[in-house]
Amino acid sequence: xxxxxxxxxxxxxxxxxxxxxxxxxxxxxxxxxxxxxxxxxxxxxxxxxxxxxxxxxxxxxxxxxxxxxxxxxxxxxxxxxxxxxxxxxxxxxxxxxxxxxxxxxxxxxxxxxxxxxxxxxxxxxxxxxxxxxxxxxxxxxxxxxxxxxxxxxxxxxxxxxxxxxxxxxxxxxxxxxxxxxxxxxxxxxxxxxxxxxxxxxxxxxxxxxxxxxxxxxxxxxxxxxxxxxxxxxxxxxxxxxxxxxxxxxxxxxxxxxxxxxxxxxxxxxxxxxxxxxxxxxxxxxxxxxxxxxxxxxxxxxxxxxxxxxxxxxxxxxxxx
Numbered sequence: 001x002x003x004x005x006x007x008x009x010x011x012x013x014x015x016x017x018x019x020x021x022x023x024x025x026x027x028x029x030x031x032x033x034x035x036x037x038x039x040x041x042x043x044x045x046x047x048x049x050x051x052x053x054x055x056x057x058x059x060x061x062x063x064x065x066x067x068x069x070x071x072x073x074x075x076x077x078x079x080x081x082x083x084x085x086x087x088x089x090x091x092x093x094x095x096x097x098x099x100x101x102x103x104x105x106x107x108x109x110x111x112x113x114x115x116x117x118x119x120x121x122x123x124x125x126x127x128x129x130x131x132x133x134x135x136x137x138x139x140x141x142x143x144x145x146x147x148x149x150x151x152x153x154x155x156x157x158x159x160x161x162x163x164x165x166x167x168x169x170x171x172x173x174x175x176x177x178x179x180x181x182x183x184x185x186x187x188x189x190x191x192x193x194x195x196x197x198x199x200x201x202x203x204x205x206x207x208x209x210x211x212x213x214x215x216x217x218x219x220x221x222x223x224x225x226x227x228x229x230x231x232x233x234x235x236x237x238x239x240x241x242x243x244x245x246x247x248x249x250x251x252x253x254x255x256x257x258x259x260x261x262x263x264x265x266x267x268x269x270x271x272x273x274x275x276x277x278x279x280x281x282x283x284x285x286x287x288x289x290x291x292x293x294x295x296x297x298x299x300x301x302x303x304x305x306x307x308x309x310x311x312x313x314x315x316x317x318x319x320x
Contacts, residue, residue, distance in 0.1 A: 044089035060097055062090065064105040071111050080116045087112060129252065129274035130281070133261065134158050138208050140258035145220055146232050150251050152217035153229050155210035157248065157271035159202045160184060161293040164248035164268035170228040175214060180204070182211050186294070200292055276304040 045059075048070060052059035057066050067090060071083055078086075091103040102108060129137065138154050141147040157167050166186050174185040182202035204211050214228075223230070227242030249268035256270075257263040272293065279289050286301050295301050 040085060041089040041092055044086040045093050048086060048090055060093060061099045062094070062102050064102045064107045067102045067105075067108050068111045071108070071115060075115045075119060080112075080119055083115060084112065128277040129154075129158060129256070129266065129270040131158075131274070131278040133256075133259065134274060135208055136259040137255040137261075138213075140255060145236055145238070148213070148217045148220050149229060149232065150255065151208075152210070152213040153243075153248065153251060154255060154271065155205070155208055155213045156182075156184075156202065158275050159205070159210040160200055161272045161275040161289075162186075163272060164245040167248055167271075168227075168229055168243045168245050172218065172223060172225050172228055175228060177211060177215065182214065198294055200294070273304070276301065280305040 048062075049059040051070055051073070052062065052066060055066075055069075057063070059066075067087070071087070074083055074086070087103050087108065091101055094101050094103070134154065138151050141151040141154075153167065156162070157164070160167075166188075169188060170184070170186075174187065176183045180201070181204045183199055184202055185197055185199050187197045202210055218224070218228075221230070221238045223238065226240065229243045230241060231239040231243060231247070233239065245268060248271075252268055252270050253263040253266050256266040276289060276293060279292075280286075280301075286298060286305060289295075289301055289304075290298070293301070
Protein backbone atom coordinates (compact mmCIF):
# COMPACT_ATOMS: atom_id res chain seq x y z
CA UNK A 1 0.00 0.00 0.00
CA UNK A 2 1.14 3.54 -0.69
CA UNK A 3 1.91 5.55 2.43
CA UNK A 4 0.99 8.80 0.68
CA UNK A 5 -2.73 8.17 0.20
CA UNK A 6 -3.86 5.95 3.05
CA UNK A 7 -7.53 5.80 2.18
CA UNK A 8 -7.67 2.08 2.95
CA UNK A 9 -4.85 2.09 5.48
CA UNK A 10 -6.73 0.08 8.10
CA UNK A 11 -7.45 -2.76 5.69
CA UNK A 12 -11.14 -2.84 6.54
CA UNK A 13 -12.15 -2.82 2.86
CA UNK A 14 -9.55 -5.36 1.66
CA UNK A 15 -10.98 -8.89 1.35
CA UNK A 16 -8.50 -11.34 2.84
CA UNK A 17 -8.77 -13.63 -0.19
CA UNK A 18 -7.39 -10.91 -2.48
CA UNK A 19 -4.83 -9.56 -0.03
CA UNK A 20 -1.57 -8.40 -1.67
CA UNK A 21 -2.96 -8.40 -5.22
CA UNK A 22 -5.71 -5.93 -4.36
CA UNK A 23 -3.22 -3.80 -2.41
CA UNK A 24 -0.95 -3.73 -5.49
CA UNK A 25 -3.91 -2.74 -7.65
CA UNK A 26 -4.62 0.18 -5.33
CA UNK A 27 -0.98 1.29 -5.55
CA UNK A 28 -1.23 1.25 -9.36
CA UNK A 29 -4.50 3.19 -9.25
CA UNK A 30 -2.88 5.79 -7.04
CA UNK A 31 0.02 6.11 -9.49
CA UNK A 32 -2.30 8.02 -11.82
CA UNK A 33 -1.80 10.98 -9.50
CA UNK A 34 1.46 12.86 -9.02
CA UNK A 35 3.23 12.08 -5.74
CA UNK A 36 2.61 15.63 -4.52
CA UNK A 37 -1.12 15.20 -5.21
CA UNK A 38 -1.15 11.85 -3.44
CA UNK A 39 0.52 13.40 -0.42
CA UNK A 40 -1.92 16.33 -0.34
CA UNK A 41 -4.94 14.04 -0.77
CA UNK A 42 -3.63 11.72 1.94
CA UNK A 43 -3.28 14.59 4.40
CA UNK A 44 -6.69 16.00 3.48
CA UNK A 45 -8.45 12.68 3.89
CA UNK A 46 -6.77 12.01 7.24
CA UNK A 47 -8.06 15.39 8.47
CA UNK A 48 -11.55 14.50 7.29
CA UNK A 49 -11.34 11.07 8.91
CA UNK A 50 -10.18 12.57 12.22
CA UNK A 51 -13.12 15.00 12.18
CA UNK A 52 -15.54 12.15 11.43
CA UNK A 53 -14.10 10.03 14.26
CA UNK A 54 -14.55 12.91 16.68
CA UNK A 55 -18.19 13.25 15.57
CA UNK A 56 -18.84 9.52 15.64
CA UNK A 57 -19.75 9.29 11.94
CA UNK A 58 -18.36 7.26 9.04
CA UNK A 59 -15.68 8.77 6.80
CA UNK A 60 -15.71 5.93 4.25
CA UNK A 61 -18.41 5.74 3.09
CA UNK A 62 -19.39 9.25 4.09
CA UNK A 63 -22.93 10.58 3.96
CA UNK A 64 -23.70 13.70 1.96
CA UNK A 65 -24.72 15.44 5.17
CA UNK A 66 -21.40 14.52 6.79
CA UNK A 67 -19.34 16.08 3.99
CA UNK A 68 -21.49 19.22 3.91
CA UNK A 69 -21.26 19.64 7.69
CA UNK A 70 -17.48 19.11 7.59
CA UNK A 71 -17.06 21.82 4.95
CA UNK A 72 -19.18 24.25 6.93
CA UNK A 73 -17.12 23.58 10.06
CA UNK A 74 -13.78 23.93 8.26
CA UNK A 75 -14.87 27.09 6.43
CA UNK A 76 -14.27 28.98 9.69
CA UNK A 77 -10.50 28.54 9.34
CA UNK A 78 -9.67 27.16 5.87
CA UNK A 79 -9.65 29.00 2.54
CA UNK A 80 -12.16 28.01 -0.16
CA UNK A 81 -9.30 26.74 -2.35
CA UNK A 82 -8.16 24.43 0.46
CA UNK A 83 -11.69 23.14 0.97
CA UNK A 84 -11.99 22.50 -2.75
CA UNK A 85 -8.93 20.28 -2.58
CA UNK A 86 -10.34 18.44 0.43
CA UNK A 87 -13.53 17.75 -1.49
CA UNK A 88 -11.38 16.30 -4.27
CA UNK A 89 -9.53 14.11 -1.75
CA UNK A 90 -12.79 12.78 -0.27
CA UNK A 91 -14.11 12.12 -3.76
CA UNK A 92 -10.93 10.28 -4.78
CA UNK A 93 -11.00 8.16 -1.62
CA UNK A 94 -14.52 7.01 -2.42
CA UNK A 95 -13.60 6.34 -6.05
CA UNK A 96 -10.69 4.12 -5.01
CA UNK A 97 -12.95 2.20 -2.65
CA UNK A 98 -15.64 1.77 -5.32
CA UNK A 99 -18.18 3.64 -3.24
CA UNK A 100 -20.88 6.19 -4.23
CA UNK A 101 -19.50 9.73 -4.38
CA UNK A 102 -21.08 11.99 -1.73
CA UNK A 103 -19.16 14.95 -3.15
CA UNK A 104 -21.21 14.80 -6.36
CA UNK A 105 -24.44 15.44 -4.48
CA UNK A 106 -26.10 18.81 -4.92
CA UNK A 107 -26.00 19.38 -1.16
CA UNK A 108 -22.20 19.33 -1.11
CA UNK A 109 -21.90 21.39 -4.30
CA UNK A 110 -24.31 24.00 -2.94
CA UNK A 111 -22.33 24.19 0.31
CA UNK A 112 -19.12 24.87 -1.62
CA UNK A 113 -20.83 27.50 -3.77
CA UNK A 114 -22.09 29.18 -0.63
CA UNK A 115 -18.61 29.12 0.92
CA UNK A 116 -17.06 30.68 -2.17
CA UNK A 117 -19.74 33.33 -2.40
CA UNK A 118 -19.54 34.17 1.30
CA UNK A 119 -15.79 34.00 1.79
CA UNK A 120 -14.55 34.65 -1.74
CA UNK A 121 -12.55 32.33 -3.96
CA UNK A 122 -9.77 34.57 -5.27
CA UNK A 123 -6.41 32.84 -5.27
CA UNK A 124 -3.56 34.29 -3.22
CA UNK A 125 -1.02 34.99 -5.92
CA UNK A 126 2.67 34.82 -5.14
CA UNK A 127 5.06 37.39 -6.57
CA UNK A 128 6.71 36.38 -9.85
CA UNK A 129 10.50 36.41 -9.77
CA UNK A 130 10.68 38.48 -12.96
CA UNK A 131 13.99 38.78 -14.79
CA UNK A 132 15.14 41.96 -13.04
CA UNK A 133 14.38 40.49 -9.61
CA UNK A 134 16.00 37.19 -10.54
CA UNK A 135 19.23 38.98 -11.44
CA UNK A 136 19.20 40.74 -8.08
CA UNK A 137 18.52 37.48 -6.26
CA UNK A 138 21.30 35.44 -7.86
CA UNK A 139 23.74 38.31 -7.44
CA UNK A 140 23.58 37.64 -3.68
CA UNK A 141 24.67 33.99 -4.02
CA UNK A 142 27.98 33.34 -2.21
CA UNK A 143 30.86 31.84 -4.14
CA UNK A 144 30.81 28.59 -2.17
CA UNK A 145 29.36 25.18 -3.02
CA UNK A 146 25.86 25.95 -1.71
CA UNK A 147 25.89 29.29 -3.49
CA UNK A 148 26.82 27.67 -6.80
CA UNK A 149 24.03 25.13 -6.40
CA UNK A 150 21.48 27.77 -5.52
CA UNK A 151 22.53 30.01 -8.41
CA UNK A 152 22.20 27.09 -10.86
CA UNK A 153 18.84 26.05 -9.41
CA UNK A 154 17.37 29.55 -9.54
CA UNK A 155 18.60 30.36 -13.04
CA UNK A 156 17.65 26.99 -14.53
CA UNK A 157 14.29 27.02 -12.74
CA UNK A 158 13.55 30.48 -14.14
CA UNK A 159 14.88 29.89 -17.66
CA UNK A 160 12.92 26.66 -18.05
CA UNK A 161 9.72 27.85 -16.34
CA UNK A 162 10.04 24.74 -14.17
CA UNK A 163 7.59 23.55 -11.61
CA UNK A 164 9.54 22.82 -8.45
CA UNK A 165 8.73 19.10 -8.64
CA UNK A 166 10.14 18.99 -12.17
CA UNK A 167 13.29 20.81 -11.13
CA UNK A 168 14.24 18.45 -8.31
CA UNK A 169 13.41 15.40 -10.46
CA UNK A 170 16.13 16.25 -13.00
CA UNK A 171 19.15 13.96 -13.34
CA UNK A 172 22.49 14.85 -14.87
CA UNK A 173 21.61 12.61 -17.83
CA UNK A 174 18.59 14.82 -18.53
CA UNK A 175 20.73 17.88 -19.24
CA UNK A 176 22.87 18.24 -22.36
CA UNK A 177 24.94 21.33 -23.11
CA UNK A 178 25.00 22.45 -26.72
CA UNK A 179 26.36 25.49 -28.53
CA UNK A 180 23.04 27.32 -28.34
CA UNK A 181 22.27 26.39 -24.72
CA UNK A 182 20.90 23.38 -22.87
CA UNK A 183 18.59 20.61 -23.97
CA UNK A 184 16.67 19.41 -20.94
CA UNK A 185 14.49 16.32 -20.82
CA UNK A 186 11.53 16.55 -18.44
CA UNK A 187 10.55 12.93 -17.97
CA UNK A 188 7.44 13.47 -15.88
CA UNK A 189 5.31 16.45 -14.94
CA UNK A 190 1.89 17.54 -13.74
CA UNK A 191 0.62 17.67 -17.33
CA UNK A 192 2.41 14.46 -18.36
CA UNK A 193 1.13 11.83 -15.96
CA UNK A 194 1.85 9.00 -18.42
CA UNK A 195 5.56 9.89 -18.51
CA UNK A 196 5.87 10.42 -22.24
CA UNK A 197 8.49 13.08 -21.54
CA UNK A 198 9.27 16.36 -23.28
CA UNK A 199 12.48 18.15 -24.24
CA UNK A 200 12.84 21.91 -23.80
CA UNK A 201 15.58 24.36 -24.74
CA UNK A 202 17.30 26.64 -22.24
CA UNK A 203 18.80 29.74 -23.83
CA UNK A 204 22.16 31.11 -22.72
CA UNK A 205 22.10 34.36 -20.74
CA UNK A 206 24.15 37.50 -21.24
CA UNK A 207 24.22 38.71 -17.64
CA UNK A 208 23.49 35.55 -15.65
CA UNK A 209 23.78 32.40 -17.75
CA UNK A 210 21.91 29.28 -16.58
CA UNK A 211 24.09 27.08 -18.81
CA UNK A 212 27.29 28.32 -17.18
CA UNK A 213 25.74 28.16 -13.71
CA UNK A 214 24.75 24.50 -14.12
CA UNK A 215 28.16 23.59 -15.49
CA UNK A 216 29.96 25.33 -12.62
CA UNK A 217 27.76 23.65 -10.00
CA UNK A 218 28.34 20.17 -11.39
CA UNK A 219 32.08 20.77 -11.65
CA UNK A 220 32.39 22.16 -8.13
CA UNK A 221 30.26 19.37 -6.64
CA UNK A 222 31.97 16.62 -8.63
CA UNK A 223 28.63 15.29 -9.87
CA UNK A 224 28.62 13.35 -13.13
CA UNK A 225 25.54 11.17 -12.71
CA UNK A 226 22.36 10.89 -10.66
CA UNK A 227 20.28 13.75 -9.20
CA UNK A 228 21.18 17.18 -10.53
CA UNK A 229 20.34 19.18 -7.40
CA UNK A 230 21.28 17.74 -4.01
CA UNK A 231 21.43 18.71 -0.34
CA UNK A 232 24.74 19.90 1.11
CA UNK A 233 25.53 19.07 4.74
CA UNK A 234 27.11 21.41 7.27
CA UNK A 235 30.52 19.98 6.53
CA UNK A 236 30.20 20.85 2.85
CA UNK A 237 29.52 17.29 1.70
CA UNK A 238 27.17 16.70 -1.20
CA UNK A 239 24.48 14.09 -0.56
CA UNK A 240 23.53 11.30 -2.94
CA UNK A 241 19.83 12.09 -2.59
CA UNK A 242 17.99 14.82 -4.47
CA UNK A 243 16.55 18.03 -3.04
CA UNK A 244 12.88 18.06 -2.13
CA UNK A 245 10.40 20.39 -3.81
CA UNK A 246 9.99 22.11 -0.44
CA UNK A 247 13.70 22.96 -0.57
CA UNK A 248 13.16 24.83 -3.84
CA UNK A 249 10.55 27.06 -2.21
CA UNK A 250 12.86 27.68 0.75
CA UNK A 251 15.75 28.64 -1.53
CA UNK A 252 13.57 31.03 -3.55
CA UNK A 253 12.34 32.69 -0.37
CA UNK A 254 15.84 32.92 1.11
CA UNK A 255 17.27 34.66 -1.95
CA UNK A 256 14.27 36.96 -2.26
CA UNK A 257 14.96 38.08 1.29
CA UNK A 258 18.69 38.46 0.56
CA UNK A 259 17.81 40.79 -2.30
CA UNK A 260 15.57 42.89 -0.07
CA UNK A 261 12.19 41.64 -1.28
CA UNK A 262 9.29 40.48 0.88
CA UNK A 263 10.02 36.76 1.09
CA UNK A 264 6.47 35.94 2.20
CA UNK A 265 5.19 36.86 -1.27
CA UNK A 266 7.54 34.43 -3.04
CA UNK A 267 7.26 30.68 -3.50
CA UNK A 268 8.66 27.90 -5.65
CA UNK A 269 6.11 28.90 -8.30
CA UNK A 270 7.75 32.33 -8.51
CA UNK A 271 10.39 30.88 -10.85
CA UNK A 272 7.80 29.65 -13.33
CA UNK A 273 5.56 32.70 -13.11
CA UNK A 274 8.60 34.98 -13.28
CA UNK A 275 9.70 33.55 -16.61
CA UNK A 276 6.21 33.75 -18.10
CA UNK A 277 5.59 37.28 -16.86
CA UNK A 278 8.97 38.45 -18.15
CA UNK A 279 8.55 36.75 -21.52
CA UNK A 280 5.07 38.25 -21.94
CA UNK A 281 6.37 41.72 -21.05
CA UNK A 282 9.05 41.33 -23.71
CA UNK A 283 6.38 40.53 -26.30
CA UNK A 284 7.22 36.85 -26.74
CA UNK A 285 4.81 34.72 -28.75
CA UNK A 286 2.37 32.94 -26.48
CA UNK A 287 3.06 29.74 -28.43
CA UNK A 288 6.82 30.08 -27.88
CA UNK A 289 6.07 30.56 -24.20
CA UNK A 290 4.06 27.34 -24.26
CA UNK A 291 7.04 25.53 -25.81
CA UNK A 292 8.98 26.26 -22.63
CA UNK A 293 6.25 26.11 -19.99
CA UNK A 294 4.45 23.05 -21.47
CA UNK A 295 1.04 24.56 -20.72
CA UNK A 296 -1.76 22.74 -22.49
CA UNK A 297 -4.13 25.69 -22.55
CA UNK A 298 -3.64 29.09 -24.16
CA UNK A 299 -6.20 30.47 -21.74
CA UNK A 300 -3.94 29.71 -18.78
CA UNK A 301 -1.10 31.71 -20.30
CA UNK A 302 -3.36 34.54 -21.37
CA UNK A 303 -3.46 35.74 -17.77
CA UNK A 304 0.31 36.29 -17.75
CA UNK A 305 0.11 38.22 -21.01
CA UNK A 306 -2.75 40.36 -19.72
CA UNK A 307 -0.87 41.18 -16.52
CA UNK A 308 2.22 42.18 -18.48
CA UNK A 309 0.26 44.36 -20.91
CA UNK A 310 -2.35 45.74 -18.52
CA UNK A 311 -1.30 49.37 -19.14
CA UNK A 312 -0.51 49.04 -22.86
CA UNK A 313 -2.90 51.10 -25.03
CA UNK A 314 -5.01 51.72 -21.94
CA UNK A 315 -8.50 53.02 -22.71
CA UNK A 316 -8.10 55.67 -20.05
CA UNK A 317 -4.71 56.97 -21.19
CA UNK A 318 -4.81 60.74 -21.74
CA UNK A 319 -8.34 61.16 -20.47
CA UNK A 320 -7.37 63.00 -17.28
